[in-house]
Amino acid sequence: MTDLTRRLPASCWSVLDGELALEGVKVSEVAAAVGTPFYLYSTQRVRENYRGLAEALAPLGVSVHYAMKACANVAVVSILAAEGAGADIVSGGELTRALAGGIPAARVVFSGVGKTDAEIAQALKAGIHQINAESYEELWRIDRIAGELGLVADVALRVNPDVDADTHAKITTGKRDNKFGVDADRLGRLDNELKAMGNIRLVGLAVHIGSQILATKPFAEAYRRMAGLVRGLRERGHTIERLDLGGGFGIPYQNELAPTPSEIAATIRETVGDLGCALAVEPGRSIVADAGVLVTRVEFVKDGGEIRFAVVDAGMNDLMRPAMYDSHHDIVPVKLPESDIEYLAYDVVGPICESSDTFAKRRALPPLSAGDLVVLATAGAYGATMAGTYNARALVPEVLVDAGRFAVVRRRVSLEEQLGWEAMPAWVTR
Numbered sequence: 001m002t003d004l005t006r007r008l009p010a011s012c013w014s015v016l017d018g019e020l021a022l023e024g025v026k027v028s029e030v031a032a033a034v035g036t037p038f039y040l041y042s043t044q045r046v047r048e049n050y051r052g053l054a055e056a057l058a059p060l061g062v063s064v065h066y067a068m069k070a071c072a073n074v075a076v077v078s079i080l081a082a083e084g085a086g087a088d089i090v091s092g093g094e095l096t097r098a099l100a101g102g103i104p105a106a107r108v109v110f111s112g113v114g115k116t117d118a119e120i121a122q123a124l125k126a127g128i129h130q131i132n133a134e135s136y137e138e139l140w141r142i143d144r145i146a147g148e149l150g151l152v153a154d155v156a157l158r159v160n161p162d163v164d165a166d167t168h169a170k171i172t173t174g175k176r177d178n179k180f181g182v183d184a185d186r187l188g189r190l191d192n193e194l195k196a197m198g199n200i201r202l203v204g205l206a207v208h209i210g211s212q213i214l215a216t217k218p219f220a221e222a223y224r225r226m227a228g229l230v231r232g233l234r235e236r237g238h239t240i241e242r243l244d245l246g247g248g249f250g251i252p253y254q255n256e257l258a259p260t261p262s263e264i265a266a267t268i269r270e271t272v273g274d275l276g277c278a279l280a281v282e283p284g285r286s287i288v289a290d291a292g293v294l295v296t297r298v299e300f301v302k303d304g305g306e307i308r309f310a311v312v313d314a315g316m317n318d319l320m321r322p323a324m325y326d327s328h329h330d331i332v333p334v335k336l337p338e339s340d341i342e343y344l345a346y347d348v349v350g351p352i353c354e355s356s357d358t359f360a361k362r363r364a365l366p367p368l369s370a371g372d373l374v375v376l377a378t379a380g381a382y383g384a385t386m387a388g389t390y391n392a393r394a395l396v397p398e399v400l401v402d403a404g405r406f407a408v409v410r411r412r413v414s415l416e417e418q419l420g421w422e423a424m425p426a427w428v429t430r
Helices: 027-034 043-060 074-083 092-100 117-126 136-149 184-196 217-235 261-272 285-291 321-325 415-419
Strands: 013-016 019-022 038-042 063-067 086-089 108-110 130-133 153-160 200-206 242-244 278-281 292-304 307-312 331-333 344-349 358-365 373-376 398-402 405-410
Touching: 019 027, 027 038, 027 292, 027 373, 027 398, 038 043, 038 285, 043 063, 043 074, 043 261, 043 278, 043 285, 043 398, 074 092, 074 398, 074 405, 086 092, 092 108, 092 117, 108 117, 117 130, 117 136, 130 136, 130 200, 130 242, 136 153, 136 184, 136 200, 153 184, 153 217, 153 242, 184 200, 184 217, 200 217, 217 261, 261 278, 285 292, 307 358, 321 358, 331 358
Parallel strands: 038 398, 063 086, 063 278, 086 108, 108 130, 130 153, 153 200, 200 242, 242 278, 307 344
Antiparallel strands: 013 019, 038 292, 292 307, 292 373, 331 373, 344 358, 398 405
């Protein structure tokens, strides 16, 4: 492995016959069987990432609930279920996926700012661990639905602590102008509101300040504020027995330094470790991001004069992060170059009819040619789960590797199959 492959974890990636291999399976062999583009996941790396965090947090008794939105493939979820993970969901669909993957309802937390009546009812009927309510309006909705079902709902109130997570504006969630949670200075309303709600049991508080956070300082600030709120509510007679600390633990996509599991554990211990609450975290990206890559094929190299374009068959519909967040993904040829080869600058672009369909600009890479396979590294989180069918393209498949074997865990959904989802009104003539 070389500097070119620095974002491919050495524990699961290797070089066989001059080519990249994941857990002993050549990427080119999978490509020949499945076609490109496709997502490729490592079972081993998913386990390593989960165990590293869970073991660091175990002495504190922190429960780990995997954030399904990062990668909701049932096969991936099943790996984590077997490790003992719970789930953090944000929709009724994710609840269905979590249960299908083997995560017990009693280990599911339901977050999200806009839960529908049907989703709340689904969660209550399933008997999930708790609902994280995001507003007083939602508390009233949960109370009404629980009453209609003859149940008492365990609810944690999500608090917006007005903490700047120092991350991308589109993935920050803990500032006052974000849509998430109840402002910390409005918790006084609880005293009267809960008296009128007979179908809710307030079991705790929750917080989540954003995603891809690369320092412990924002977490520490948010957790200290939550500790103060817990103590204040207890003084007013509320039984606060749980504290959901959210997720957002960042990972390196380029040259960033990210908090280690032990640093996260130390931050939790120092800020809320003495509260006597049952603690929980909701990691997603940090569990699956570097466990997955997007494999794509170079269609051709276009001479643009001053710019050399490597046009690949993956598009922004397959991996939206660069278009949405200007995110960086290392790009690695599957057939590794000779060590002394001269690198060239490429704009790596897809076929979508949008200028934002660009994976990299002026990226230094070994010479590329039509037919070459390349991988976009660290694409396991918010990759396949955000993929779509823009430009009437097939929905990208997902492949899971485990100790020398691989399986397609979501097949490619062709245009012909997509047309079967649609119907022609009787009044339309052709």
